Amino acid sequence: xxxxxxxxxxxxxxxxxxxxxxxxxxxxxxRWGQAATETGMKRLALSDSDKKVRDWFVDTTKxxxxxxTIDKMGNIFAVRPGRRQDVAPIxxxxxxxxxxxGGRYDGILGILAGVETxxxxxxxxxxxxxxxxxxxxxxEEGARFPMTMVSSGVWAEAISLEAAxxxxxxxxxxxxxxxxxxxxxxxGETPASYRATPMSAHFELxxxxxxxxxxxxxxxxxxxxxxxxxxxxxxxxGRAAHTGTTPYGAxxxxxxxAARMIAxxxxxxxxxxxxxxxxxxxxxxxxxxxxANKVSxxxxxxxxxxxxxxxxxxxxxxxxxxxxxxxxVPLSVIWRTDSNSxxxxxxxxxxxxxxxxxxxxxxxxxxxxxxxxxxGHDSVYTSRHCPTTMIFVPSKNGVSHHPExxxxxxxxxLGAEVLCQxxxxxxxxxxxxxx
Numbered sequence: 001x002x003x004x005x006x007x008x009x010x011x012x013x014x015x016x017x018x019x020x021x022x023x024x025x026x027x028x029x030x031r032w033g034q035a036a037t038e039t040g041m042k043r044l045a046l047s048d049s050d051k052k053v054r055d056w057f058v059d060t061t062k063x064x065x066x067x068x069t070i071d072k073m074g075n076i077f078a079v080r081p082g083r084r085q086d087v088a089p090i091x092x093x094x095x096x097x098x099x100x101x102g103g104r105y106d107g108i109l110g111i112l113a114g115v116e117t118x119x120x121x122x123x124x125x126x127x128x129x130x131x132x133x134x135x136x137x138x139x140e141e142g143a144r145f146p147m148t149m150v151s152s153g154v155w156a157e158a159i160s161l162e163a164a165x166x167x168x169x170x171x172x173x174x175x176x177x178x179x180x181x182x183x184x185x186x187x188g189e190t191p192a193s194y195r196a197t198p199m200s201a202h203f204e205l206x207x208x209x210x211x212x213x214x215x216x217x218x219x220x221x222x223x224x225x226x227x228x229x230x231x232x233x234x235x236x237x238g239r240a241a242h243t244g245t246t247p248y249g250a251x252x253x254x255x256x257x258a259a260r261m262i263a264x265x266x267x268x269x270x271x272x273x274x275x276x277x278x279x280x281x282x283x284x285x286x287x288x289x290x291x292a293n294k295v296s297x298x299x300x301x302x303x304x305x306x307x308x309x310x311x312x313x314x315x316x317x318x319x320x321x322x323x324x325x326x327x328x329v330p331l332s333v334i335w336r337t338d339s340n341s342x343x344x345x346x347x348x349x350x351x352x353x354x355x356x357x358x359x360x361x362x363x364x365x366x367x368x369x370x371x372x373x374x375x376g377h378d379s380v381y382t383s384r385h386c387p388t389t390m391i392f393v394p395s396k397n398g399v400s401h402h403p404e405x406x407x408x409x410x411x412x413x414l415g416a417e418v419l420c421q422x423x424x425x426x427x428x429x430x431x432x433x434x435x
Contacts (some may be wrong), residue, residue, distance in 0.1 A: 001428055006421050006424070009424065010417070012120075016413065017409045023112065024041055026053040026056070027042055027047070027050065029043075029102065030403040043097055045145060045177075045180075046144070054184075057076060057115075060115060064080065064119065070186060071191060073150075073155070073181075077134075077197055082127070082129050083127060083128070087200060089200060091200075091203070092134050092202075092423060093134070093135040093136075094206060099141055102143075103401075103404065104405065104406075105412070106206070106401065107140060109407070109412055109416075117416070121424075128424065129431035137149070137151050137378040140378055146167065146280075147338060148339055148341070149339075149378050156381035199386040200430060201388065203389060207392065208398070209374070210398045218394075220415065221368070221371040222354050222391070223392055224371065225343065226341070228308070228343040229300060229302035229309065230337060230341070232300075233296060234261070237331060238251075238292065238327070238332075243289045251327075254291075256327070261316075262299075265316055272311060272312050275300075275301070277300050278300070280298040298338075304372060344379075346388050354391055354418065357421035361421060362414070371392060373390060373392070391419055391422070395407060
């Protein structure tokens with residue numbers, strides 16, 4: 001394929017966005033505006049709405065000539081055949097699950113751009129050398145079953161199948177990831193492993209989820225890697241007591257101690273150039289006139305370097321123990337590590353091809369920039385076993401994980417076109433290397 005031929009492979013912006021918003025009828029969330037599309041999304045992994053969009057994805061990709069494979073984590077691999085069947089497909093991947101108060105683009109755009117790529121190839125009768133696939137990764141968000149990117153982690157053999165299947169739904173119900181896979185009919189027979197479903201490459205289009213591209217008036221982020229992060233659950237235990245009869249000096253207030261720890265983690269993050277946040281807080285017994293005896297809170301620590309995250313963890317463990325001991329009646333503190341995602345560097349060949357594609361689509365190299373992702377993505381795990389990179393498009397006001405998350409139709413289409421060209425260029429690169 002000549003360079004001029006790439007200009008004929010145009011994403012149908014209207015088609016892609018109409019399809020994207022159609023799929024957002026499965027799990028529509030909080031309304032924030034008057035237009036039909038001005039709602040967020042609440043499509044938790046393996047919920048009934050997630051099953052509906054999964055069924056749509058399977059039916060749509062089958063109609064485009066794809067073969068479907070579902071593995072034991074419910075990951076759905078849709079593969080369009082290439083000339084060669086003795087090689088692993090080049091995949092486009094992301095996720096269709098959302099946060100409880102999520103938006104219409106996080107993960108969703110990556111999948112819909114992959115489907116649009118298949119349609120562009122079909123419309124132009126393009127025959128690729130390598131098979132081209134689109135993968136929907138299960139429970140990327142970790143919002144319902146609290147381990148982020150868990151299914152790509154199992155595929156990478158970094159997380160055990162047993163641990164993943166045993167994840168319990170947030171909120172204390174009896175549902176597990178395994179029980180919901182069975183209930184929804186998405187417990188596949190194929191082993192969840194890169195050995196069973198190998199990839200020649202993995203490209204992921206995603207909204208930036210931050211403000212940099214918009215602030216700099218740029219259209220495409222060429223993602224070089226992902227910063228490190230770790231998730232923890234921290235349990236603080238004190239002693240329940242009557243609020244009216246127990247003076248301050250006799251209290252072992254677990255909630256007050258936890259609040260001080262949470263505030264301290266934010267302060268220490270500023271000092272160490274790291275990010276720290278708490279998003280889940282539970283307590284017992286949950287009565288207005290009873291001092292809390294047990295509190296559990298989540299802690300998310302992130303930084304560009306693994307060493308900073310480790311230093312932050314070590315310092316906070318020391319400081320939380322000290323804070324617990326400063327209470328009138330000392331508290332106990334227990335840490336549990338829920339997720340560990342080291343810093344990642346993506347593959348140079350994939351990065352170079354995305355840059356080349358961005359130049360071709362935008363016609364101006366000043367409209368794209370190299371970036372490091374502040375959030376984790378399934379590409380973190382795929383990068384362990386195949387060449388990988390990501391493409392970012394702007395997020396309005398840097399907002400994400402929120403109903404008002406928004407990216408313009410034009411920017412979505414530009415990102416999809418860069419994705420489509422990158423996949424085809426990479427196919428041509430591999431074909432040339434093996435010819």
